[in-house]
Amino acid sequence: MHYDHIISGTFLKRPNRFIAIVLVGGQEEEAHVKNTGRCRELLIPGARVYLQQHNDPKRKTKYSLIGVSKGNLMINMDSQAPNKAVGEWLKRGGIFPYIEEIRAEKKYGNSRFDFFVRGGELMAGTREAFVEVKGVTLEEDGTAWFPDAPTERGVKHIEELIHCVEEGYDAYIIFVIQMKGVHCFRPNDRTHRAFGDTLRKAADSGVHILALDCLVTKDTMEIDEKIPVIL
Numbered sequence: 001m002h003y004d005h006i007i008s009g010t011f012l013k014r015p016n017r018f019i020a021i022v023l024v025g026g027q028e029e030e031a032h033v034k035n036t037g038r039c040r041e042l043l044i045p046g047a048r049v050y051l052q053q054h055n056d057p058k059r060k061t062k063y064s065l066i067g068v069s070k071g072n073l074m075i076n077m078d079s080q081a082p083n084k085a086v087g088e089w090l091k092r093g094g095i096f097p098y099i100e101e102i103r104a105e106k107k108y109g110n111s112r113f114d115f116f117v118r119g120g121e122l123m124a125g126t127r128e129a130f131v132e133v134k135g136v137t138l139e140e141d142g143t144a145w146f147p148d149a150p151t152e153r154g155v156k157h158i159e160e161l162i163h164c165v166e167e168g169y170d171a172y173i174i175f176v177i178q179m180k181g182v183h184c185f186r187p188n189d190r191t192h193r194a195f196g197d198t199l200r201k202a203a204d205s206g207v208h209i210l211a212l213d214c215l216v217t218k219d220t221m222e223i224d225e226k227i228p229v230i231l
Helices: 081-091 152-166 193-205
Strands: 006-016 019-024 027-033 048-053 063-070 073-076 098-108 111-120 126-136 138-140 143-146 170-177 184-187 208-216 221-226
Touching: 006 027, 006 063, 019 048, 019 063, 073 208, 081 098, 081 111, 081 126, 081 170, 081 208, 081 221, 098 126, 111 152, 126 143, 126 152, 143 170, 152 170, 152 193, 170 193, 184 193, 193 208
Parallel strands: 027 063, 126 170, 143 184, 170 208
Antiparallel strands: 006 019, 006 048, 019 027, 048 063, 063 073, 098 111, 111 126, 138 143, 208 221
């Protein structure tokens, strides 16, 4: 996935979860933050940020904040980017080498999952899978963590994926690590123990738990490799 019209700036402050004040070309500007998570370890005054510049007079802000530098790490912060990257990855055969159908925002039970995929291996029959995607921006000492805030919605999605398996579907939860350079993924029990417990229950129930890192530049993000999941 690719962004147009990217420029760099300096983060100053975040008065609310939707808006950041940034320094661009020596002037303070408002930028829409495309991530409603806390991101406290990323949005530190003085941090180098990457902004998409818009030329739409109907927009309230001229810029969207989509990336940030954290030491040597380049991190994509756009909460919409993981789904777009996974969509591209699925089309490349990320789950099933042979694809018959990929449908976004598929309703199942009381949830709406990010993707429904029908496909399989050539000469091995067709399978059907529901896929839920979670973007990960929290990193500590080379470990990626999710969530960075309690998420009852996330627990509900995992429970519904368990039900999918019980009904005979394949089910996947994919943690998209929006950076390169981490060595493993862990559920963040310190922030939301119930999420970690439900994720472990899902793994025991046959839900596939994947963590994928990304190649990130100031204007692109692409899924690269699987990294170990430690539950």
